[in-house]
Amino acid sequence: MIKIIAIGDVVGKAGRQALAKSLPLIRERIDPDIVIVNGENAAGGFGITKKIYKQFIENFSIDCVTTGNHWHDKREIFEFLPQAERLVVPANMSNVESIEMGYKILEDRNGNPFAVINLIGNAFMQPGNRNLFKTIDLIMDRIPQNVKVRIVDVHAEATSEKQGVGRYLAGNVSLVFGTHSHVQTADERILEDATGYITDIGMTGPYESVIGIKTEAAIARMKDNERKRFEPASKDLWTPFIEVSVDPKSGLCHSIKRYRWELSKLINDDQK
Numbered sequence: 001m002i003k004i005i006a007i008g009d010v011v012g013k014a015g016r017q018a019l020a021k022s023l024p025l026i027r028e029r030i031d032p033d034i035v036i037v038n039g040e041n042a043a044g045g046f047g048i049t050k051k052i053y054k055q056f057i058e059n060f061s062i063d064c065v066t067t068g069n070h071w072h073d074k075r076e077i078f079e080f081l082p083q084a085e086r087l088v089v090p091a092n093m094s095n096v097e098s099i100e101m102g103y104k105i106l107e108d109r110n111g112n113p114f115a116v117i118n119l120i121g122n123a124f125m126q127p128g129n130r131n132l133f134k135t136i137d138l139i140m141d142r143i144p145q146n147v148k149v150r151i152v153d154v155h156a157e158a159t160s161e162k163q164g165v166g167r168y169l170a171g172n173v174s175l176v177f178g179t180h181s182h183v184q185t186a187d188e189r190i191l192e193d194a195t196g197y198i199t200d201i202g203m204t205g206p207y208e209s210v211i212g213i214k215t216e217a218a219i220a221r222m223k224d225n226e227r228k229r230f231e232p233a234s235k236d237l238w239t240p241f242i243e244v245s246v247d248p249k250s251g252l253c254h255s256i257k258r259y260r261w262e263l264s265k266l267i268n269d270d271q272k
């Protein structure tokens, strides 16, 4: 059985600190074969830099970094993306030129092939993105038959759309997880005895905030339409994630478990 860990949107420096604290413990306790992290907010809350991508891959040994609507916020990504073998951007986003940029076929530490697919929602997201469901069809046709382990990050606002994607792919992929809302949902389950599913893993980062952004600026924008600069918050670090086991021969999901590590409590517990 392959053990997969998926970690939701890492927000800013605090998110990277949460990741740095959690990952060694996750590796010690769960010993995963594959670790996938959504990095769309890793650099100052918006986008990802080459330095952070390299840190994720080389220092944290993350197998694949997925992204979302903020993938391009740090313009340097346009330079390093073509060489970034473990980075995917939403295949159907309007500014993503080819669907090849939206999926990768990689190998786990035992040589088992797996595919990671990144898609963006059409509902309540920026206009102009291509049809999510039709893009999935195109990608599924291109993934070789021998790649049984297929993992989908659906980066979307609407819970209904994410459930739709889960149902659409049930039986044909190993795992569909949602990102983008920055709030973990409690609906993890296995669809059609085959496909692990959760609507959103939740944000990795500072929870004394409004979805990772400093509270004052977020409220000023909502209440008075003030365009205060959005900065990531820094306090109360949590790492929510899922642990999923998949049979590498069939690609079927056998279990999905949801975690919500509040780091201050976790560290205190360890010291008891």
Ligand SMILES: [Fe+2]
Pocket (backbone or CB within 6 Å): 009, 040, 041, 068, 180, 181, 182
């Ligand atoms: Fe995000």
Ligand SMILES: [Fe+2]
Pocket (backbone or CB within 6 Å): 040, 068, 069, 070, 155, 179, 180
């Ligand atoms: Fe997002």
